[in-house]
Amino acid sequence: MKKTLFGLTAILLTFAVATTSCKKDPVPEPDVNQMDPNDWQGDISDKVTLDASKTYKLTGMIDVLDGAELTIPAGTIIEGVGGTSAAIVVHQGGKIFVNGTKDQPVVMTSGLAQKNRGDWGGLVICGRATCNSGGGMSEVGDVPYGGDIDNDNSGVIRYLRIEYSGAAFNSEKEYNGLSLFGVGSGTKIEYVQIHENADDGIEFYGGTVTADYIVSSHIEDDMFDWTEGWSGGGSNWYGKNDQGYGNRGMECDNWSKNFAATPVANPTISNVTLIGSGDQGDEPQALMLRAGTAGSIDNVVVKNWKTGIEVRSDESIANIANSTLKVTNIKFVDVAAELVVKNSDNETVTGEEHAVLYTVNQNATGAGAGTAVPEWAKGWTIGLE
Numbered sequence: 018m019k020k021t022l023f024g025l026t027a028i029l030l031t032f033a034v035a036t037t038s039c040k041k042d043p044v045p046e047p048d049v050n051q052m053d054p055n056d057w058q059g060d061i062s063d064k065v066t067l068d069a070s071k072t073y074k075l076t077g078m079i080d081v082l083d084g085a086e087l088t089i090p091a092g093t094i095i096e097g098v099g100g101t102s103a104a105i106v107v108h109q110g111g112k113i114f115v116n117g118t119k120d121q122p123v124v125m126t127s128g129l130a131q132k133n134r135g136d137w138g139g140l141v142i143c144g145r146a147t148c149n150s151g152g153g154m155s156e157v158g159d160v161p162y163g164g165d166i167d168n169d170n171s172g173v174i175r176y177l178r179i180e181y182s183g184a185a186f187n188s189e190k191e192y193n194g195l196s197l198f199g200v201g202s203g204t205k206i207e208y209v210q211i212h213e214n215a216d217d218g219i220e221f222y223g224g225t226v227t228a229d230y231i232v233s234s235h236i237e238d239d240m241f242d243w244t245e246g247w248s249g250g251g252s253n254w255y256g257k258n259d260q261g262y263g264n265r266g267m268e269c270d271n272w273s274k275n276f277a278a279t280p281v282a283n284p285t286i287s288n289v290t291l292i293g294s295g296d297q298g299d300e301p302q303a304l305m306l307r308a309g310t311a312g313s314i315d316n317v318v319v320k321n322w323k324t325g326i327e328v329r330s331d332e333s334i335a336n337i338a339n340s341t342l343k344v345t346n347i348k349f350v351d352v353a354a355e356l357v358v359k360n361s362d363n364e365t366v367t368g369e370e371h372a373v374l375y376t377v378n379q380n381a382t383g384a385g386a387g388t389a390v391p392e393w394a395k396g397w398t399i400g401l402e
Contacts, residue, residue: 069093075103083110092121096128097137101184104138106158117176122397127181135215139182139192145169146201148223149246149278162198167225169201176208183215193217200226221247244270250285255384257292266291271309276332283311290383293322302327311341318383320350327357346378
């Protein structure tokens with residue numbers, strides 16, 4: 018009897034081992050690196066590098082999540098075809114690396130046969146730097162932004178063209194070409210063109226980031242925009258809206274919901290050229306400085322605007338007096354009025370004390386070549402001649 022039980026036990030053990038050894042490995046989760054380039058959308062939660070030999074059809078949202086990295090090699094083309102649902106959103110803690118070159122810029126454009134402004138969303142980056150609004154949820158992308166990490170790093174962007182973006186949800190909410198929400202100074206942005214966008218070219222929502230060598234061309238609204246206490250800076254900005262549309266060259270707010278919010282928007286900007294479309298009514302100003310903004314803007318050339326500089330709001334007027342708002346070495350070309358000052362009731366106010374806001378320099382070079390296309394913007398941009 019004992020012998021029989023021993024034999025039965027041995028058989029059962031052998032079966033158990035055999036059964037265990039035959040179990041199949043678990044099916045792996047889908048690899049985000051294998052996203053379909055013809056239907057490119059979804060969450061990126063790891064390190065992903067695109068293939069420059071492929072064209073990526075952006076059909077939905079690409080969300081670069083906290084801790085993830087998206088690297089886009091030189092020459093890569095991304096075509097947005099999904100209206101407001103097609104955008105690239107870098108979340109807090111995520112990073113994007115656009116590794117374009119002068120000869121092979123990265124291009125984010127419309128994938129439609131007939132390209133128009135607003136065919137897709139745009140590029141949205143959300144960081145953890147200071148915003149005087151307190152941050153919150155981004156206007157587009159609907160993800161958190163803001164904080165107190167002013168050296169926050171969201172990656173590096175070099176030689177990037179963003180074309181035909183700016184899809185609109187409604188008359189009050191639409192994408193900019195490049196939206197920077199609470200982006201920190203550890204982020205590097207240079208050599209970027211926003212072309213044929215339906216809203217603003219580039220907008221800074223607070224943060225401390227610096228952006229250099231930026232082109233904003235044929236923009237339906239403002240070429241350059243800041244709000245929510247942006248305290249970064251930039252040099253070599255070239256804006257051109259000379260085809261009978263467009264709004265302002267630069268629209269500069271401290272924060273529209275609280276003109277006295279701190280820290281006050283106070284960027285340092287130099288080497289700027291802004292070319293407009295002449296007198297289009299009440300709005301076309303080369304520089305609109307309002308809603309309590311401060312800031313220093315140096316070496317500026319503005320051409321073909323109804324108004325060169327307009328200051329609006331009591332708080333911004335006060336910043337003229339305390340010398341925290343100033344425009345130095347500006348050259349006006351074909352500008353009807355150099356300076357207009359309005360108080361918070363939108364009433365025009367006059368006074369010689371306002372003249373200290375700016376100094377004129379007929380030898381100002383702006384972005385490098387006066388009103389002409391600067392050398393640094395040649396070879397990788399489109400639509401400037």
